Amino acid sequence: MIDGSPDGVAWERASLVRVAPPVRPRKLAKVPFLELADGRLQGVVSSGSDIERVYVSSFAAGTHAFTCSTNNNRPCGGVSAQHACKHLQLLVAEATLQYGTQRVARYLRVEAPEGAELITCLRGHHEPAPAAAVFSRFLRHLAYLEVPDSTAPVPELAWFPATAVG
Amino acid sequence: MLAQQLTAMQGAPAGIDDAAELAAGFDDALVDGLARLGEEHAAAVTALAAAFAGSPLGERVAAAAAAVTAGSPSDADLVALAGARTALFGSVHDALLGTLDSALGRDRTSWPAELSPAPGRPGAALAWLRELAISGWRGVDDGLLSTAEPVIEALLTAPGRRRLAVLLDGFAGELRAGSPLATMARLPTRRWADLWCRAVLLDAAGTVGTPEPVSGRLLVLGVDVAEHATAVQVQVHGVLEPSDGGQAVLVRAAVTAAKVETITGPAVWALLRRHPVLLGVLAGRASVEVSGMPMLPGGELLWDDGCVAVGEAADPFVTARLHLAGARGAAVAPIDRHPVAIAEPVVLEGYRAVEGGFDLGGATIAVDTSRLPSCGPLTPALVKGSTACIGLLRHSADGWQLQPLAVQAKVKRALTVLSTADWALGPTDPAVQKAQAKAGDAVGVLQERAGRLLRK
Structure with a gap:
């Protein structure tokens, strides 16, 4: 297994190289789901007060436009034109835990100086967007836990060895 | 495993470098995509096909190469090219496994010649893989990645399609992790071509053999x-x-x-x-x-x-x-033959841990501690301090390596056996139990969320 650091031509010519570093473990209670997809950092943040409610929050890559609303599209009261709410702040904080600052910054196209908090480098505005797409991706994500296991061989997993996490 | 057995395995079998070079030309063609096949890449695809001249695949692959260079490959042409590249690595696999078997004195069941795969049901997966090959890795965008999702979702629950689903999901995940791929610094060209070819063949061929x-x-x-x-x-x-x-x-x-x-x-x-x-x-x-x-x-x-x-x-x-000295090795299905599939159990004793490996007394085997899974108790330090080790012999770009599965090591002065599966019923190490408790139960949290939100 050749690690993430691409050195020499061997990396391109090896079958087992680590492309997607394993995500780091983090507590899932507050932000059960987040991803870098569809040109956004997007995720679902559990409401602090109502166990039945979740917020859908996202930052767009490039523009850093942000949005936060409940999954039923009610706007989050904490978000204003210029300021991200606590759900959005949590989303960024948890994303940097999960993926590392560098990967999140690269995806969002942020110039983050060494050691800077990523959230302070995002200078977008509030742009409301429908929550449905992200919420359905969250449900799709949860649906993996409902897929039954299988005892049939999957030899293709030879390309995906488990690794020690840091 | 003994030093003399290890020595007998050293030195790459003839032809491995040539095979790798042929594949590399094809792999590079997939970077910019089959729609934009420059002169150099067209020559590489033609060279791959030419290597099969005179073999049963020869004519079919030559026709496929011609269609690709002319810019109008059919699905069957893509299957033929994926098959050619797979056969190339299949031959490398066979040469390596043959070397290993003769060094270890391991006899092996041969694959029953009459067993060939049932025809597959090429469909949505092949269509997506085709788009992928035509765009090339550099041309993959969020749109192409999102079209994979319904395909994978359908395969995950379709009987007999789990292999393909798991492969495509892992592959698409890597493409997503590298996004935007147009500006990704370096691309794992061999690896992604491996995954693409296997996926194409899995879609084209059904299951093989009955239990x-x-x-x-x-x-x-x-x-x-x-x-x-x-x-x-x-x-x-x-x-x-x-x-x-x-x-x-x-x-x-x-x-x-x-x-x-x-x-x-x-x-x-x-x-x-x-x-x-x-x-x-x-x-x-x-x-x-x-x-x-x-x-x-x-x-x-x-x-x-x-x-x-x-x-x-x-x-x-x-x-x-x-x-381990006398047990018979298993046959390997033709579609599964690839160097990454080689994983032969061996036991090592009486070695001296040296930087990056075990010295068996005259010959050193590299030990791959990056594969010690985080779900078990084995650590590089335990492996280094071990006195006996059960592992899998694998072959990588750097030659033969040992992947430890279990070790005998001194823990608090007592000789103890530790293995990757020791925590199958939960961690036995109090420090790990504590860390687990602190991190919370990931499965439980998500199941609670699923139960509350999924069926509404």
Whole structure:
């Protein structure tokens, strides 16, 4: 297994190289789901007060436009034109835990100086967007836990060895 | 395994570099995509086809190469090219495994020639793989990635399609992780071409071989763990002593569970809870009497808790010393032949740990500690301080390597056996238990969310 650091031509010519570093473990209670997809950092943040409610929050890559609303599209009261709410702040904080600052910054196209908090480098505005797409991706994500296991061989997993996490 | 056996394995079999070079030309063509095949890449595709001249694949692959360079490949042309590249690595696999078998003196069941795969049901997956090859890795965008999702979702629950689903999901996950690919610094060209070719062939070919029931005593050697964002596989390597008293055979049994990327480390064992007997056997290092358990021609047991009776405790090192020199190796299905598939159990003793490997006294084997799974107790330090090791021999770009599955090492001055599966029923190390408790139960949290939100 050749690690993430691409050195020499061997990396391109090896079958087992680590492309997607394993995500780091983090507590899932507050932000059960987040991803870098569809040109956004997007995720679902559990409401602090109502166990039945979740917020859908996202930052767009490039523009850093942000949005936060409940999954039923009610706007989050904490978000204003210029300021991200606590759900959005949590989303960024948890994303940097999960993926590392560098990967999140690269995806969002942020110039983050060494050691800077990523959230302070995002200078977008509030742009409301429908929550449905992200919420359905969250449900799709949860649906993996409902897929039954299988005892049939999957030899293709030879390309995906488990690794020690840091 | 002895120093002289290791020495006999050194030196790459003839032709491996040439095969790699032929494949590399094709792999580079996939970077910019088949729609924009420059002169150099067209020549590489033609050269790959030319290598098959005179073989049964020759004409078909030549026609495919011509169609690709003319810019109008059919699905069958893509299957033919994926088949050619797969055959190339199949020959490398066979040469390497042959070297290993003759060095270890391991005899091996040959694949029954009459077994060929049933025709597949090429459909949506092949259409997506075609788009992917035409765009090239550099041309992959969020749109193309999102079109993979419904395809994978359908395959995940379709009978007999799990292999392809798991492969495509892992592959698409890597493409997503590298996004935007147009500006990704370097691309894993060999790897992604491997995954693309295997996926194309899995879609074009159906399952191969039917299981036959086997009975006997199963002794576990160790457990290999594979994992990507949405799948984890626990693969047991063991020795089956057939109840008819015949030669012991090397077998494997695997459980593959779906997961999400935030479930990692010891938490993955909880995903296998449908197989409590297996988990108990692994954590308790017990032997197993199996009766009538289905086994595929490749030595793959289809594990069924209902076919086993748990026996006495069995030290994997006793099993390894008793059986590994004489047990028969399993046949490998043609579609599965690729150097990454080589994983032959061996036991090593009396070595001296040196930087990056074990010195067996005249020959050194590299030890790959990057593959020690985070769901088990093995660490690089334990491996380094070990006095005996059961592992899988694998082959990588750097030659032969040992992937440790179990070690004998001194823990608090007592010689102890530690293996990757020791935590199958939960971590036994108090420090890890504490860390687990602090991090919270990832599976539990997500299931609570799923229960509350999914069926509304």
